[in-house]
Every structure is written in structure tokens, then in C-alpha cells.
Amino acid sequence: MAMATSMCTNIATAASCLQRSSLRSCEPTSSSVSNLASWQSKSVKLFSNSYSKSVGNGFAKESGKGSGAARATVTVDRELNPEPRSNLDREEENSTSELLCCPICHKPLQRTGPSGLTQNAIRSSGFSCHSCRRKFSNRGDYVDLTILDGTRVYDENTTAGAEIFRSPVVSFVYERGWRQNFARAGFPGPDEEFKMAQNYFKSVQGGVILDVSCGSGLFTRRFAQSGDFSSVIALDFSENMLRQSNEFIRQDPSLANSNIALVRADVARLPFATGSIDAVHAGAALHCWPSPAAGMAEIARILKPGGVFVATTFLTPLPIIDFGNKDIRKAIKGAISSSTLRYWDEAELEELMGVCGLVEYTRVRLNQFIMVSAKRAKE
Secondary structure: OHHHHHHHHHHHHHHHHHHOOOOOOOOOOHHHHHHHHHHHHHHHHHHHHHHHOOOOOOOEEEEOOOOOOOOOOOOOEOOOOOOOOOHHHHHHHOEEEEEEEOOOOOOEEEEEOOOOOOHHHHHOOEEEEOOOOEEEOEOOOOEEOOOOOOOOOOOOOOOHHHHHHHOHHHHHHHHHHHHHHHHHHOOOOHHHHHHHHHHHHHHHOOOEEEEEOOOOOOOHHHHHHHOOOOEEEEEEOOHHHHHHHHHHHHHOHHHOOOOEEEEEOEOOEOOEOOOOEEEEEEOOOHHHOOOHHHHHHHHHHHEEEEEEEEEEEEEOOOOOOOOOOHHHHHHHHHHOOOOOOOOEOHHHHHHHHHHOOEEEEEEEEEOOEEEEEEEEOOO
């Protein structure tokens, strides 16, 4: 309950801050903050109780073998009868993105506008797929490369764990109290987690890194400031998280000319060419994905041979005894999991990466915190 009290206090502080300022498009109302406080108090109760039962102290290293669709309410722009284009238009549209591809057919996107994976270049570009006769929306803050971008009638629901992060409330409080509470589960904090991740990424420095489920850009900004990567792509399904990420980037003078691109996409249908990404980071994200298996398979697909994947997540608070029966194991795990947070055991994480073609699995853990890493097998 200490964690619930702390979280509610932090959210109340954020609410007070909101009441004293003029709200921007990515910011919530104080009444919605009040509603979130009630939700958060319930959702962290089990987490807090589970933490008190956590086992294992100190870091331990071990080596072994080794999203979600939701609502969209914008207009589909299909180029059913394209008008004749000038030579300049043709030249621009023939500038095919080297990395970005259609989330439907996975063919390269046609791009109009400046080249490059920077915020300014992305903001000034248009993207389309001639094969699927689709244009994808450029929202100014980010480019929307979800399959359902533009649907008017069709709708899909996603899990509560994924949907909550689309809230403007959560996007606003994430770095203003929410993320700090992860320390109670053993998370060492963003700065230390960044250093740990960078150790795994040494072999792919100089390449392109994808910060999947980037949230408010907590690690995106650190990757960009490090200067270790040619491009940093911040990807999330939450529109409000991307807006908040863009706001933080704008507020940081050191990122004025950064190599950051913001993309909205589904982790289960990543809009990148096969074997095109050097590194993928997923900070505190796996437990929120509607289908971790689909997401992991996509990450394995887009990684270059030898590319590195690093992720952090929450471990099951108590060891699950394997009674030799999968149904019993599933029932026990379900009983200790909340409706919005999935707890993992180490064997699951290692197996999931292995079946998706990732090798050289390693991990670092502290209580319920675990950082895992694996590589795409070299051809």
C-alpha cells in the first residue's frame, strides 16, 4: 500500500501542476487525473503486495542459449484516382525510405519531401504505399504508420494494460511520478538502466536504434544525446505518449538538431524493412503488449543479423512451481497477475526469444526487475 499512497500523491501533485498551467493538446484535465488516482490505487495494490514478497537481492548475471490495435478516428486518404504529377513530384516520390515500409504489405514506402530520419525531415514528409493505395498521416509531431490509421467505422479494442497508456493523464504523469515508483520493484532508475543497455549495444553503435514502446521518450532522449547511433526512432502506439515525447524533445536545447524520428505503430506490425534495424530497445514495455509473441517475432524480423535486442520488464513476484501440468501453472500465474500488468518468469522470456530466432540470451535481475538481451542470429 505504500506504493499506492506514493503514486496517488505524485498524481495529485501533477493535478495541482495542471490546474496552475494552461493545458496543451497532450495534457489531461484535473478531473481525469482524479479518476486516474482511483484507478491507479487499485492497480498498484497487487503490485505493492507482490513486491513485499519478492525474492533475490543484488544483481545476478546469467548466460544461456539462446501491440496492439485500438481505436482510430481519422480519415483514410486513398489515392484511388491520382492526378498527374510533375517531374519534381516523381523524383520526390521515387525517394523510397530505406527503413520505413508499409505495415500492410511490408513493401517500401514512397516518400515525398526531404530524406533522412530526423524530426524535421519526418515532419516535412509524406508517406504512401502505391501497392496498397494508401497514404499515411503526418500528425506534425509524428507519422502514423498503423494499419488502422484513417478508419472511419471499423474499430478494435485492445487490452487494458495497453489502453491505459493512451490516456493523456498517464502520458503527462509518466515522468512526473509514475516511472519513479518502479524503484519499489527493483528498477535501478533510468540513468542506470540506460548505462546497462548501452553495454549490450556496444557491438551495434553507429547504427540505427529503435526505441519501441518509447512512452514519453525517457530513453529516446538519452540514446540521442549519447551520439552513439546514426538515427534514433521513437515508436509507440499511444498518440499522447508521442506528443509528450515531442514536447520533452522541444524543451531540451541539446536535442534541437537531433537525429530523432517519432513514429506511431503497432509492435505486432512494425513498419520497417526486414533486417534493417541494428538495435531495438523496449524499456518497461513487454508486460503491456497485447501479444508479446507477435511483438517479439516482429522485432526479430526487423533486426539485422547480429542486431541486438534489450528489454526490461517485471518478473513474477514469487517463483511458480512447475507441477508438470501447464494448466495448473497457468492458473497459478493468472491468480497473481493484475488486469493491467503481466508478470514474467525468466524461463518464459528466454523461451520466447529463442522461438523467435534470437540467440545469446543473457539477463540481469534485481528483485522483480529484469533486463534481458539477445541477438538476431547471424546468417
